[in-house]
Amino acid sequence: MAEFSGPFDGSPIATQAQWSGMAKRFGLDGVHAVDPSNTSLAVTGSGATTVAVAPGRASVNGYYYHSSSTKSLTVPANSGSSARIDLVVLRADPTTSKAVTAEYKTGGSTAPTLTQTDDGTWEIPLAQCTVAAGSAVVTAANVADRRWFTDRGAVPSVPGARRPSVKNQLLVEGSSLYVGDGAAWRWLASPGIEDGSYTPAWTAGTTTISWGSGSQNIGRYQVSGRRVDLTIQLQPSGNPPAYTDPISVTLPPGLPSVSDSRSLFTWNYDSGNGEGVALGVAVVYPTVSTAKIARLRYGLSNGTTQATTPNAGALFTNQPFNIRSGDVLTISGTYWTA
Incomplete structure (x- = not known):
């Protein structure tokens, strides 16, 4: 088995597979946001035959994705006799498109399975959509948020010189762990x-x-x-x-x-x-x-009375x-x- 390591002089990261293999260890897959209140790559139903994916950024199996404008996806008609459960996904395709794209993926009585082939196509979910029998319409009520989120790891801090609180961010100060709520850093744990x-x-x-x-x-x-x-x-x-x-x-x-x-x-x-x-x-x-x-x-x-000492x-x-x-x-x- 051949060995590879890098990046070194004479041994650079030269292919997309090498980059993905390295970068996917930097952090977990997901939308770059701190919680569901952030609309980054959030999906909404139009009440017509499309759904909209909001602008945002994400990481998918070591690949970076950025959409600077809303993307509209067509909802395929449901010709079946019962409701169909679909997914909106981010799909990294290193073989054919050589890109990460937002895609609409049809299912059945249950949501479709995510494709996750380590060195091939890799998908992460953004939303679950329910399409009524004989329809191609997805309303806002029929869209369920299924985004995975990813963000920075815990950041170190100097006592007395903390940065402003960041919602859901972990902070390590000395030997204590704090979590931000956007207004203050709240103590979470200390060594025990x-x-x-x-x-x-x-x-x-x-x-x-x-x-x-x-x-x-x-x-x-x-x-x-x-x-x-x-x-x-x-x-x-x-x-x-x-x-x-x-x-x-x-x-x-x-x-x-x-x-x-x-x-x-x-x-x-x-x-x-x-x-x-x-x-x-x-x-x-x-x-x-x-x-x-x-x-x-x-x-x-x-004694037996209230006055008894x-x-x-x-x-x-x-x-x-x-x-x-x-x-x-x-x-x-x-x-x-x-």
């Missing part, structure tokens, strides 16, 4: 962690809690920008001592909570030892640590439940990282 897991460290005060050598103790998290989604699940295989300090547990390594607020999670306890089920709130106290959940709290009943208790290894083998403790929630 697709998914991750870690082994949470459980403590009571300064003492490490051992839940047993066969315990299931896993934290799963996903990061999007500065937001962290976290789930921790603990299934002890042993029975730790009754420590005098509340239970706390670490957040994912390298992802501390913000220091200006108390991040909240929910926790759920299911006893396999006949001690019931409970639900509560887990809290990060930045004054204690931004790297761990410092308290797992649950509501206490101090509410209170909450902290979860210990043995209060209000004796957490041990057969039990399941789950913590889940979202927090902002620093």
Whole structure:
């Protein structure tokens, strides 16, 4: 098999096939427009035996197309007994016409198949037209927009020196991605962690809690920008001592909570030892640590009237439940990282 590469001195891009093979990788096929509100190469029905293709530009399999004026296409008569579904296409023909042209392509009960031969005829759609039985008339209502659009890729930007917003344009600034709406650049995404897991460290005060050598103790998290989604699940295989300090547990390594607020999670306890089920709130106290959940709290009943001051208790290894083998403790929630 012969090899070709170019353009180099002595090895230029010399044929249309070489140009198409290279240029089609520059971008996708489509009309050069940002959204359907742009009328570039839009098709309209005249209510007569023609449809009109508006001026515009496009790329078709590596070939450039530009029409500077409206082009009228004749609608072939439908001699059948049912409605016919046709297409208006841009057709690149490197063999016969050696050009890209707008063409009317008849179908049947369904739209005709696009011809897409990589080194031969290649078509992309502009519109779908429905022609009634015994008619050659296409009204405006019987034309459906089927244009493919293509535009520039994401453009880089210097912070504080952004270009004016371009509708549907992607912009990369630092490590963040924005999309333009024509008036402003709207934040779209920032780098994160697709998914991750870690082994949470459980403590009571300064003492490490051992839940047993066969315990299931896993934290799963996903990061999007500065937001962290976290789930921790603990299934002890042993029975730790009754420590005098509340239970706390670490957040994912390298992802501390913000220091200006108390991040909240929910926790759920299911006893396999006949001690019931409970639900509560887990809290990060930045004054204690931004790297761990410092308290797992649950509501206490101090009275039966609205005037009674509410209170909450902290979860210990043995209060209000004796957490041990057969039990399941789950913590889940979202927090902002620093």
